[in-house]
Amino acid sequence: MLRLTLERRPGRDDLVAFGLAARSPAAWVLPALGLLPAAGAALRPSALARPWRMWNRAARGYGRVARAAVLGVAFGVFTVVGRAGARFALHPSPSGPGWTPKARDAAGRDAAPGATGASWARRLLSWSRDGENGWAAFLVPFLLLLHALEADASARAAEEIYTLY
Amino acid sequence: MRKTSRVVLAGLAAAAGLALLLPVVALALPFWALSGLQRGMRALLAGRRSATLPWQEMMEFAPEVGWKPRGGLDARAHAPGTPIFHVRTDADGWRGPQTTIEDAGIVAYGDSFAFGHGCDEETFFANLPGEPRIKAIGANGYNMAQGLLWMRRHAGRLAGKTVVWLVFYGNDLYENLQPNMGRYRMPFVRGAGSAGPREVVTEHISAEPWTFVSRTPYMDLLAEICTPGPLSDRVFDAAGFLVAEAAGLCAEVGARLVLAGIPHMDALEPRTRARLVANSPDPSSCDPELPDRRLREICGRHGAGFLALGERLERSDYLEEDVHWSAAGNRKVAAAIREVAGAAEAGAHPRRGASHAEGARGGVRAASL
Numbered sequence: 026m027l028r029l030t031l032e033r034r035p036g037r038d039d040l041v042a043f044g045l046a047a048r049s050p051a052a053w054v055l056p057a058l059g060l061l062p063a064a065g066a067a068l069r070p071s072a073l074a075r076p077w078r079m080w081n082r083a084a085r086g087y088g089r090v091a092r093a094a095v096l097g098v099a100f101g102v103f104t105v106v107g108r109a110g111a112r113f114a115l116h117p118s119p120s121g122p123g124w125t126p127k128a129r130d131a132a133g134r135d136a137a138p139g140a141t142g143a144s145w146a147r148r149l150l151s152w153s154r155d156g157e158n159g160w161a162a163f164l165v166p167f168l169l170l171l172h173a174l175e176a177d178a179s180a181r182a183a184e185e186i187y188t189l190y
Numbered sequence: 191m192r193k194t195s196r197v198v199l200a201g202l203a204a205a206a207g208l209a210l211l212l213p214v215v216a217l218a219l220p221f222w223a224l225s226g227l228q229r230g231m232r233a234l235l236a237g238r239r240s241a242t243l244p245w246q247e248m249m250e251f252a253p254e255v256g257w258k259p260r261g262g263l264d265a266r267a268h269a270p271g272t273p274i275f276h277v278r279t280d281a282d283g284w285r286g287p288q289t290t291i292e293d294a295g296i297v298a299y300g301d302s303f304a305f306g307h308g309c310d311e312e313t314f315f316a317n318l319p320g321e322p323r324i325k326a327i328g329a330n331g332y333n334m335a336q337g338l339l340w341m342r343r344h345a346g347r348l349a350g351k352t353v354v355w356l357v358f359y360g361n362d363l364y365e366n367l368q369p370n371m372g373r374y375r376m377p378f379v380r381g382a383g384s385a386g387p388r389e390v391v392t393e394h395i396s397a398e399p400w401t402f403v404s405r406t407p408y409m410d411l412l413a414e415i416c417t418p419g420p421l422s423d424r425v426f427d428a429a430g431f432l433v434a435e436a437a438g439l440c441a442e443v444g445a446r447l448v449l450a451g452i453p454h455m456d457a458l459e460p461r462t463r464a465r466l467v468a469n470s471p472d473p474s475s476c477d478p479e480l481p482d483r484r485l486r487e488i489c490g491r492h493g494a495g496f497l498a499l500g501e502r503l504e505r506s507d508y509l510e511e512d513v514h515w516s517a518a519g520n521r522k523v524a525a526a527i528r529e530v531a532g533a534a535e536a537g538a539h540p541r542r543g544a545s546h547a548e549g550a551r552g553g554v555r556a557a558s559l
Contacts, residue, residue, distance in 0.1 A: 042232035160200035
């Protein structure tokens with residue numbers, strides 16, 4: 026998955042890898058020559074901490090601006106789609122209430138898409154297809170871009186583990 | 191018709207929007223590229239241990255003691271506020287898989303300090319080269335009751351060894367009295383401060399979350415423990431009971447017991463020490479070195495040694511934004527533990543004079559007296 030920033034608190038390996046990666050593409054020859062450990066040992070992690078922080082600060086700043094731009098454009102899609110009118114009844118209908126029954130499957134369970142385990146993108150696409158909201162599928166590229174522009178993506182803990190809390 | 195027009199309009203708008211965002215994507219490319227290259231290079235450097243685990247995935251439920259580290263780990267631990275650190279555990283979940291209890295001359299029990307939170311395998315005090323070898327038995331969040339339970343389980347393997355019990359004043363002493371740490375059930379001492387018997391309680395231990403959780407103001411509690419009063423008396427009564435149990439066990443199996451008191455880093459510098467004292471219900475009688483004095487006296491009563499690590503450590507021996515030891519701190523601790531184990535084996539318990547401690551603390555301590 027694309028990530029904009031580096032780890033907030035790097036370990037020694039992270040700093041050495043940063044120093045090597047920043048010298049790319051030359052650094053990528055080192056593993057082939059078997060020189061990677063020696064090259065890593067030659068770098069001083071303490072000297073790389075400041076460049077690391079500066080790079081992360083620039084990435085976070087850029088990410089804030091970029092996410093705002095993507096959100097603005099994505100809301101523009103909503104605005105344009107709204108020109109085709111809305112199905113939502115803004116005024117009460119003389120024929121009765123505006124509630125519609127929830128879809129149920131054969132066993133009586135909620136049939137709305139959203140099975141656990143499916144990714145959010147798959148659930149959104151499933152909803153847009155099944156709920157006759159095909160236009161919403163065009164939001165997925167913007168949402169993916171927003172995800173890729175997030176700063177400091179934290180590791181997600183597995184479910185059903187003792188120390189989740 | 192309306193549905194079709196919405197889809198068409200959305201498609202056209204999305205295409206136009208994505209075209210507008212091309213410069214955004216172009217500017218993001220260097221950041222994505224370096225991030226990806228760095229992670230790839232790290233994977234090549236670190237090999238198997240490139241997997242990053244949040245700390246919650248490194249612990250598992252353990253009957254009677256509540257929790258323990260997972261066995262067979264070789265991963266980079268990710269904990270908020272702490273630099274990522276490389277952790278390897280043996281089959282039982284204890285750090286330093288290259289050393290067993292049988293190999294070691296020193297077995298160190300404790301909490302996250304004994305686990306080596308925040309330090310890589312190469313800088314962890316128990317893994318540093320030297321004699322005698324050290325095996326650390328610790329997990330984040332452990333109180334002294336949990337340490338005692340593990341000593342009992344390992345009793346048959348401790349003969350001839352020095353048992354070093356690392357006790358962090360920041361929370362261990364208080365949590366000896368608590369049945370829980372947040373949502374986790376924890377063994378505790380019942381009866382402390384009362385006329386009745388004291389005992390370690392484990393009947394409530396299960397994987398079920400503890401139902402009643404309240405905020406624990408650790409620094410306020412530490413300040414109160416450093417101030418003579420009811421809480422301080424209960425805390426040291428519980429600690430005294432646990433030390434007595436451990437000393438009895440060690441004497442029975444032919445091991446030597448040494449307690450090592452770990453100060454909170456705030457107690458090591460005048461400015462932060464003054465802030466700690468100010469949190470006390472009675473700052474005029476608060477003494478951050480009270481735990482050292484009380485535990486030294488308790489150890490003396492039960493024939494155990496005492497090592498005041500506050501007399502060996504400075505603020506720079508702790509991580510910058512974390513209460514745990516830095517690489518330098520780990521080196522000092524390893525040296526101190528080996529020194530005191532050597533003295534214990536020779537039948538003496540080295541103790542630095544009070545005059546040295548007073549000189550190290552300077553004006554603030556003089557004011558608190």
